[in-house]
Amino acid sequence: MLLESACIPIPSELIMTFAGYAAFRGEMGLAPAIIAGVLGNLIGSLLAYWIGLRGGRAFLRSYGRYVLFSERHFESSERFFAKYGAITVLISRLLPAVRTFISLPAGIAKMRLSTFMIFTIIGCIPWVAILAYVGYALGQHWETVTTHFTLFTDLSAALLVVLFISFLLRNRRHSR
Template sequence: MSHLTALVIHHGLLGIFLLMALESCCIPIPSEVVMPLAGFLASRHLIGFWPAVIVATVANLVGSLIAYAIGSYAGRAFVLRYGRYVGLSARHLDRAERWFGRFGEATVFFGRMIPAVRTFVSLPAGFARMSLARFIVFSLFGSLVWNLALVYGGYQLNRNWQILADHVKPFTYVGAAILVAAVAWFWLRRRSRQDAE
């Protein structure tokens, strides 16, 4: 964590942009540490409150668009080539595409506020080729809500911004449990269909 905090402290908005773009591009960087620190810096008048929120939200969109493009243009090939090593197949990809075709907007919006999910939610949206316009809108609003809440919390906690990170951390485990449950559901459905055949 010290490298993350040092990057934000020494480079301000540029450091926030870099870290938040990477987080949305499938690099597990904890925004629940970065953004409360940004709020703390804003409370000390070292950076602006709204500039921190806006820069982080734009960075999330940039990283999300990169991950979306990977999912959209390289996703199927990636799954077909490497998916067998983690139990994934073309059938799983087809199901994900149908699922996002039906619930994509809600998944992208609320997924931005679940720590373990927000980092990877753009990939299945790309797999499903969700409407780019809707993807952008729901990514922006979901990221804005998340970033505003964390910056505001860090701003209010001032020097105690790390307390917020410690209290938000359990939600990372909830998000991870959701991902594990989804993978287990896909696997069980696959097995039941194979047994039926």
């Protein structure tokens, strides 16, 4: 969970459901699995926040144009995050894919650390707990579950690739 929250796209869906399955098998308790998931999430998020705080702004200003991130995007993102940052962090923690990367803009926007930590914890508890419980509840059907997760993961990855390509094409047309 630490790596996933530090912007390394390792699916928390697999990590926490497997932790729930391990709890089902008696290898650990369900509550300690959830606590470990939340702590991993927080520590990884703090690492990404720190990276955004220390180098994100300069990096985006220097290299953002290569990923179609203009100064106009930078300014509108800053205004948005200044106004809705806390709720954005909270809601983003509940969304697959987005949850992995929200810490970077929070750091870049210099969101107050205590606010960031509180909303990160509150936002990740339901996600982590639900995934762990799903793994626990489906423990006896684990082999069937892993087959479906593989399909889900593949479909999610394909959808993200399609969305990214359409974003690039749309921004390329707008920049012309």
